[in-house]
Amino acid sequence: xxxxxxxxxxxxxxxxxxxxxxxxxxxxxxxxxxxxxxxxxxxxxxxxxxxxxxxxxxxxxxxxxxxxxxxxxxxxxxxxxxxxxxxxxxxxxxxxxxxxxxxxxxxxxxxxxxxxxxxxxxxxxxxxxxxxxxxxxxxxxxxxxxxxxxxxxxxxxxxxxxxxxxxxxxxxxxxxxxxxxxxxxxxxxxxxxxxxxxxxxxxxxxxxxxxxxxxxxxxxxxxxxxxxxxxx
Numbered sequence: 001x002x003x004x005x006x007x008x009x010x011x012x013x014x015x016x017x018x019x020x021x022x023x024x025x026x027x028x029x030x031x032x033x034x035x036x037x038x039x040x041x042x043x044x045x046x047x048x049x050x051x052x053x054x055x056x057x058x059x060x061x062x063x064x065x066x067x068x069x070x071x072x073x074x075x076x077x078x079x080x081x082x083x084x085x086x087x088x089x090x091x092x093x094x095x096x097x098x099x100x101x102x103x104x105x106x107x108x109x110x111x112x113x114x115x116x117x118x119x120x121x122x123x124x125x126x127x128x129x130x131x132x133x134x135x136x137x138x139x140x141x142x143x144x145x146x147x148x149x150x151x152x153x154x155x156x157x158x159x160x161x162x163x164x165x166x167x168x169x170x171x172x173x174x175x176x177x178x179x180x181x182x183x184x185x186x187x188x189x190x191x192x193x194x195x196x197x198x199x200x201x202x203x204x205x206x207x208x209x210x211x212x213x214x215x216x217x218x219x220x221x222x223x224x225x226x227x228x229x230x231x232x
């Protein structure tokens with residue numbers, strides 16, 4: 001929750017700073033009343049900060065959210081650079097040319113920005129045969145498996161001890177089991193979950209519940225895959 005608050009507050013604080021700077025740039029100077037335009041532009045820039053937070057929440061991909069934030073930072077920074085570098089002697093043609101140049105630079109920077117590559121895979125499942133779990137754990141060293149089961153059999157305990165299987169023991173509606181499969185529970189057990197390819201396998205209610213937890217953890221939708229157990 002704290003990291004989510006920080007992610008939301010920085011664009012707002014940034015655009016508030018841009019608004020203050022732009023307000024000072026538009027006013028004509030000491031001894032003169034500030035123009036109404038300065039108030040309007042400052043209010044508009046603060047509104048852009050609020051909208052940038054709301055718009056980022058509409059994207060399921062973390063890459064798209066990062067591109068939007070980066071584009072906003074570039075746009076605000078270039079706006080100030082252009083405002084403070086322009087003078088009364090700059091022609092409208094050169095001003096238009098500089099804006100086009102800044103715009104092209106912003107677009108190139110945004111599209112060249114990438115998110116870190118994924119590191120490993122995560123399987124969150126229930127209702128699988130222990131033999132299939134063993135096969136998956138042995139075949140992939142970078143695989144972490146979080147497995148919910150009604151009862152911990154000797155074979156499952158052996159997989160947990162030898163291959164690091166994360167056992168979640170409890171009935172489907174057991175509050176303790178559901179907590180371990182919630183956003184906070186998954187983050188605690190798999191700290192780097194946002195950088196993993198995630199496969200969710202099990203009945204539809206199980207898949208829906210886990211996907212909701214992954215969404216709250218901001219795992220990119222492109223990294224989440226769901227399948228019924230029989231198709232694994």
